[in-house]
Amino acid sequence: MTMIQISPSVLACDFSKLGEEVRSVHEAGADMIHLDVMDGCFVPNISFGLPVIECLRRATDAFFDVHLMIDAPERYIERFAKAGADLISFHLEATEDPAACLRAIRACGKKAALAIKPNTPAEAVYPYLSLCDMILVMTVEPGYGGQALIPSTLDKVATLRRELQARSMYLPIQVDGGINRLTAAAAVRAGADVLVAGSAVFRAADRAAEIRALREV
Numbered sequence: 001m002t003m004i005q006i007s008p009s010v011l012a013c014d015f016s017k018l019g020e021e022v023r024s025v026h027e028a029g030a031d032m033i034h035l036d037v038m039d040g041c042f043v044p045n046i047s048f049g050l051p052v053i054e055c056l057r058r059a060t061d062a063f064f065d066v067h068l069m070i071d072a073p074e075r076y077i078e079r080f081a082k083a084g085a086d087l088i089s090f091h092l093e094a095t096e097d098p099a100a101c102l103r104a105i106r107a108c109g110k111k112a113a114l115a116i117k118p119n120t121p122a123e124a125v126y127p128y129l130s131l132c133d134m135i136l137v138m139t140v141e142p143g144y145g146g147q148a149l150i151p152s153t154l155d156k157v158a159t160l161r162r163e164l165q166a167r168s169m170y171l172p173i174q175v176d177g178g179i180n181r182l183t184a185a186a187a188v189r190a191g192a193d194v195l196v197a198g199s200a201v202f203r204a205a206d207r208a209a210e211i212r213a214l215r216e217v
Helices: 015-027 050-059 077-083 098-107 122-131 153-166 181-190 207-215
Strands: 005-008 033-038 064-069 087-091 111-116 134-138 173-176 194-197
Touching: 005 033, 005 207, 015 033, 015 050, 015 207, 033 050, 050 064, 050 077, 077 087, 077 098, 087 098, 087 134, 098 111, 098 122, 111 122, 122 134, 122 153, 134 153, 153 173, 153 181, 181 194, 181 207, 194 207
Parallel strands: 005 194, 033 064, 064 087, 087 111, 111 134, 134 173, 173 194
Antiparallel strands: none
């Protein structure tokens, strides 16, 4: 059985002490740190960008799982790679040439992931599976933390896992949005093995215990 990985989303942390918060969840056992970059165009919210990631990179050696929710991500791939990203995910819906973006990320020596929004069918990523190191299925509409998971999105996770198995391929499937102990169990049953959890981890009284609980669902 594949080990479940936990990637806490910093959107739910206390931004007045961002470096300390990131170190806290890393030390609590997080496998990676999920960094949501929003441009106010692709999604109706603005979060943070290159300077914040550059500063955080100097503060921790944690694996940075950078999720670009921006239009035309190809413009910024090299810069995010240099800023300290270890894995870069971008949205299929945000670019005219997903394959070129995936190749560009890999050319920078980083892992590449393709993300899809709730209304995008799982089949849309099939042409790009061989270029991916991970697939990210959004389980809420991207743009804001703290939303409830959309149950139908887990059907796409199951569809993707079946397709990968049919191709004798293994790729991690990450789910992002509304993940807590209850929904994590359903996501894992559907075939997810990388869980993005914001509020569930950062608002827990014992973050290490919460991460362990999510991993063991």
